Amino acid sequence: MDFTPLPASFYEPSAKVVAPRLLGHFLVRRSPEGLAGGVIVETEAYLTDDPSCHGFRRETPRNRSMYGPPGRAYVYFIYGNYYCFNAVCAPAGVAEAVLVRAIEPAFGVAWMQANRPVAGARELTSGPAKFCLALDIEREFDGTDLCSAESPLFIAQNPQAPMLRRRQGPIITTTRIGISVAEHLPLRFYLDGSDYVSKRERQVKRAKVHPAPK
DNA sequence: TAAGTGATGCAT
DNA sequence: TGCATCACTTAA
Numbered sequence: 001m002d003f004t005p006l007p008a009s010f011y012e013p014s015a016k017v018v019a020p021r022l023l024g025h026f027l028v029r030r031s032p033e034g035l036a037g038g039v040i041v042e043t044e045a046y047l048t049d050d051p052s053c054h055g056f057r058r059e060t061p062r063n064r065s066m067y068g069p070p071g072r073a074y075v076y077f078i079y080g081n082y083y084c085f086n087a088v089c090a091p092a093g094v095a096e097a098v099l100v101r102a103i104e105p106a107f108g109v110a111w112m113q114a115n116r117p118v119a120g121a122r123e124l125t126s127g128p129a130k131f132c133l134a135l136d137i138e139r140e141f142d143g144t145d146l147c148s149a150e151s152p153l154f155i156a157q158n159p160q161a162p163m164l165r166r167r168q169g170p171i172i173t174t175t176r177i178g179i180s181v182a183e184h185l186p187l188r189f190y191l192d193g194s195d196y197v198s199k200r201e202r203q204v205k206r207a208k209v210h211p212a213p214k
Numbered sequence: 215t216a217a218g219t220g221a222t223g224c225a226t
Numbered sequence: 227t228g229c230a231t232c233a234c235t236t237a238a
Contacts, residue, residue: 044233052233062222079234080219086233099233129234178233 003028003035003156005147011070015045015089015096020171020189022087024161027103029135030152036108036135038125039164040155042101042190042197044176046086048094050187052179055095065143066095073153075132075142082129085137087146087155101128101177101188104196126196168193 006025011018020043028037046053054076055066065074066088074086074097086097103125105112112124112134125131132138137153146154158164165171168191176188177199190197 046233054233057223060222076233077221078219079232080221082219082234084233101233127234133235176233180232 003149003154005149005154006071006157008069008071008147011087011089011146012091013089015047015098016187018087018089019043019045019098019187020173022098022100022155023171023189023191024164024168025158026106026156027085027100027131027135028154028156029108029137030150030154031108031111031136033111034108036111038103038106038131039158039194040100040102041104041168041194043188044099044101045089045187045189046097046099047187048090048096050182050185052176052182053095053097055097059095063095066097068092068143071145071147073141073144073146075137075139075144077139078129083132083138084128085132085141099128100131102126102190102194102196102198103131104194105134122195127198165191 022040022043025040026037027040054063059067065072069092070089072088074088075083077083086099088097090096105125115136116134124134141153144153145151170192172190172192173186174188175183
């Protein structure tokens with residue numbers, strides 16, 4: 001298999017344009033034991049004018065990568081336990097990114113299973129923190145150049161992506177998972193035919209409980 | 215359905 | 227400084 005990274009120009013448009021276009025391409029990890037990774041099957045866009053975006057308010061040490069040039073990684077630590085991976089979009093200075101929520105394992109699967117021993121096959125990578133565990137993606141990958149095949153982590157063009165989208169499609173657009181602001185925006189995209197999509201139905205909105213007045 | 219984990223950010 | 231919140235996962 002021949003891994004040609006997607007060029008930086010691929011990531012220059014808004015994340016809402018790039019997110020569905022990433023479906024079907026390869027997330028590739030250059031591990032000590034060879035290449036590992038798979039097909040991107042679920043993404044979400046986070047936009048510069050979107051209050052749920054980590055870069056909405058201002059640049060901070062945590063979100064610095066989002067403000068940098070397109071085609072780099074933005075990796076963040078969440079809930080005291082996990083990492084999530086994004087591809088930075090839009091020109092430098094504009095904080096947008098695509099959160100990759102699920103991949104379908106395609107190569108280096110034994111290494112991934114060793115990193116994340118779970119019973120069911122689909123449990124390996126069917127969630128944004130799950131595949132980061134399987135691919136050993138941690139804080140040090142924040143800022144990685146995704147457009148170089150020399151990088152320990154990059155995204156490669158899949159010549160079969162159009163065919164794969166036909167076979168695994170259609171692309172479903174829904175609201176994003178796990179956010180409490182701007183939750184109505186249709187910025188989540190997934191291949192309906194993939195077994196690795198993290199959640200099939202829109203998350204039930206939890207009732208917000210207000211404390212009783214004294 | 216709820217606990218667990220710790221960084222972040224806003225209020226004090 | 228304190229404390230609620232958080233782009234999640236797992237065990238029930």
